[in-house]
Amino acid sequence: MSSPNSPTPSLATSSESDLALCARSVDVYYGNRQVLEEVSIDVYPGQVTAIIGPSGCGKSTFIKVLNRIGELESNMRVKGEIQFFGQNIYSQRVNLNRLRRQIGMVFQKPNPFPTSIYDNVAYGVRVFSRPSRAVLDDVVESALSDAALWNEVKDSLKKSALSLSGGQQQRLCIARALAVKPRVLLMDEPCSALDPIATLKIEELIRSLQQELTIVIVTHNMQQAARISDYTAFFSTDESQVGRLIELDSTAKIFGSATHSRTRDYIEGRFG
Amino acid sequence: MAFFDRQLTKPLPLGRTLFSYGMSAIAVLSTALALMALLSILFEIFRQGLPGLKWEVFTSLPAPAGETGVPSGFGNAIQGTVLMVAIAALLSVPLGILTAIYLSEIGKTSATATIVRFVMSILSAVPSIVVGVFAYAVIVLATLFNYKGFSALAGAFALAVIMLPIVVLSIEEALKLVPQQQRFASAALGANSIQTTFKIVLASALPSITTGVLLAVARVSGETAPLLFTALFSQSWIENILNPTPSLSVMIYNYSGSPFPEQTQLAWTASVVLLGMVLLTNLLSRLITRKR
Numbered sequence: 099m100s101s102p103n104s105p106t107p108s109l110a111t112s113s114e115s116d117l118a119l120c121a122r123s124v125d126v127y128y129g130n131r132q133v134l135e136e137v138s139i140d141v142y143p144g145q146v147t148a149i150i151g152p153s154g155c156g157k158s159t160f161i162k163v164l165n166r167i168g169e170l171e172s173n174m175r176v177k178g179e180i181q182f183f184g185q186n187i188y189s190q191r192v193n194l195n196r197l198r199r200q201i202g203m204v205f206q207k208p209n210p211f212p213t214s215i216y217d218n219v220a221y222g223v224r225v226f227s228r229p230s231r232a233v234l235d236d237v238v239e240s241a242l243s244d245a246a247l248w249n250e251v252k253d254s255l256k257k258s259a260l261s262l263s264g265g266q267q268q269r270l271c272i273a274r275a276l277a278v279k280p281r282v283l284l285m286d287e288p289c290s291a292l293d294p295i296a297t298l299k300i301e302e303l304i305r306s307l308q309q310e311l312t313i314v315i316v317t318h319n320m321q322q323a324a325r326i327s328d329y330t331a332f333f334s335t336d337e338s339q340v341g342r343l344i345e346l347d348s349t350a351k352i353f354g355s356a357t358h359s360r361t362r363d364y365i366e367g368r369f370g
Numbered sequence: 371m372a373f374f375d376r377q378l379t380k381p382l383p384l385g386r387t388l389f390s391y392g393m394s395a396i397a398v399l400s401t402a403l404a405l406m407a408l409l410s411i412l413f414e415i416f417r418q419g420l421p422g423l424k425w426e427v428f429t430s431l432p433a434p435a436g437e438t439g440v441p442s443g444f445g446n447a448i449q450g451t452v453l454m455v456a457i458a459a460l461l462s463v464p465l466g467i468l469t470a471i472y473l474s475e476i477g478k479t480s481a482t483a484t485i486v487r488f489v490m491s492i493l494s495a496v497p498s499i500v501v502g503v504f505a506y507a508v509i510v511l512a513t514l515f516n517y518k519g520f521s522a523l524a525g526a527f528a529l530a531v532i533m534l535p536i537v538v539l540s541i542e543e544a545l546k547l548v549p550q551q552q553r554f555a556s557a558a559l560g561a562n563s564i565q566t567t568f569k570i571v572l573a574s575a576l577p578s579i580t581t582g583v584l585l586a587v588a589r590v591s592g593e594t595a596p597l598l599f600t601a602l603f604s605q606s607w608i609e610n611i612l613n614p615t616p617s618l619s620v621m622i623y624n625y626s627g628s629p630f631p632e633q634t635q636l637a638w639t640a641s642v643v644l645l646g647m648v649l650l651t652n653l654l655s656r657l658i659t660r661k662r
């Protein structure tokens with residue numbers, strides 16, 4: 099059995115505390131309506147895990163469960179257990195602010211703050227500490243470089259973030275998330291509002307970030323999942339409108355010879 | 371198909387056409403009437419007031435009744451209006467911002483928030499003279515720092531009570547206009563709700579908050595009834611905020627019925643100045659909103 103970090107990933111059974119995220123029998127409800135049932139997923143550290151599936155099957159919902167932002171947005175309830183490197187994130191003693199600092203998030207629509215480019219990236223750092231200007235300058239520069247945006251904005255850090263193009267705004271949001279040094283980055287269809295060139299830039303970026311970071315990305319674009327991910331999880335719903343995990347495997351396996359017929363049907367475009 | 375009339379150029383029945391024209395004409399006429407009423411007020415104020423608008427009205431006290439040929443003005447009333455409105459804003463704006471934050475960020479749809487919102491809308495509907503009588507009862511009749519009676523402080527208090535609901539409701543609207551996505555973005559970076567509120571939500575809403583405050587200021591600058599009961603009037607410069615204090619609105623009220631033509635002239639000119647101040651505040655608030 100290969101280790102999770104091996105170049106050719108496979109579903110290794112590893113101890114739960116080695117997993118970046120480990121969901122066990124997760125049920126999710128909005129009010130009384132169940133939208134996800136019995137989802138169990140392993141997310142390997144240093145890998146890109148893509149979540150695909152027809153719209154409405156609960157991909158966004160599931161990703162919002164992982165940093166507990168969902169309960170802030172709406173009346174979401176979660177049952178089951180989710181561990182982040184062996185720690186139960188739904189434990190009563192978890193500090194949500196610390197949790198979300200470790201598990202960053204990039205949203206579907208770019209949502210920079212209406213402040214300067216610099217202040218956007220510095221925001222998360224300032225929330226937790228009062229670094230000197232020099233330290234902050236370094237953090238901002240390296241985050242923007244990691245997000246492949248530094249060369250485009252280094253002369254206009256004081257300009258409003260809203261003056262950037264959509265693709266640049268999304269990379270700024272990635273830089274903003276990277277600046278607080280998360281261990282996991284969640285991305286909910288980060289390219290769906292972008293043009294193909296901006297999308298390509300973000301895909302390259304995801305590939306380069308993967309060295310130090312664990313990434314979970316929701317995408318409706320199957321080619322994208324095939325291009326950028328190591329593992330792919332396929333979610334789907336049945337008549338009951340409750341989403342389930344159908345299959346999780348290495349991306350090569352899912353796109354080459356998926357075990358379940360529903361996965362194959364979806365990938366070959368026969369439904370959804 | 372037989373019952374499908376394809377003739378696009380055939381006019382509508384005469385009755386419908388006439389009705390449509392008639393309604394349009396009535397709408398235009400009503401608008402013109404409303405505009406005329408407004409314009410004639412402005413016209414009359416400027417016609418009567420502008421001739422008296424000299425530099426000395428800003429720098430002098432009102433001359434004693436019947437005395438002509440000496441510099442006469444209402445510098446003290448401008449001072450009083452600005453002072454009382456400023457104190458009122460200092461009292462109501464911080465309280466209003468915190469209440470609005472409670473309503474929009476914390477209480478939301480809870481029972482308490484709904485009650486607070488309801489109380490605020492009732493408060494904004496209370497006639498200003500009632501607020502004046504209330505301020506008279508709780509401040510003017512009470513003894514403060516060995517002073518008793520009419521004062522700028524009592525006037526400012528009454529104005530603050532009138533401003534509070536306007537400020538709260540408009541700031542709440544401004545906060546609610548900040549996209550939810552911004553709050554989630556902040557939370558996703560590990561910020562707690564206080565940090566999100568003060569660093570992101572308030573900062574984003576600042577232009578509209580300023581606009582709301584300025585509109586409230588403009589609204590109370592012309593209030594007369596509450597000041598009659600609280601600040602009263604005075605012929606001298608302001609020395610102490612615990613003494614009776616003049617204001618433009620009360621001065622206009624006092625002098626407009628005067629038998630002395632110099633005093634009615636002062637009232638007209640003060641109306642121009644008050645109107646100008648309110649207009650300027652309004653303009654400023656528009657400018658701030660536009661800049662976004």
Ligand SMILES: Nc1ncnc2c1ncn2[C@@H]1O[C@H](COP(=O)(O)OP(=O)(O)O)[C@@H](O)[C@H]1O
Pocket residue numbers: 128133152153154155156157158159160171172173
């Ligand atoms: N805030 C919410 N309140 C109630 N129902 C919701 C909410 N968000 C999503 N849903 C429902 O949950 C289901 C899953 O939605 P979502 O997670 O957005 O799916 P996906 O991202 O896969 O398209 C949908 O049926 C949707 O209508």
Ligand SMILES: [Mg+2]
Pocket residue numbers: 157158159
């Ligand atoms: Mg979605």
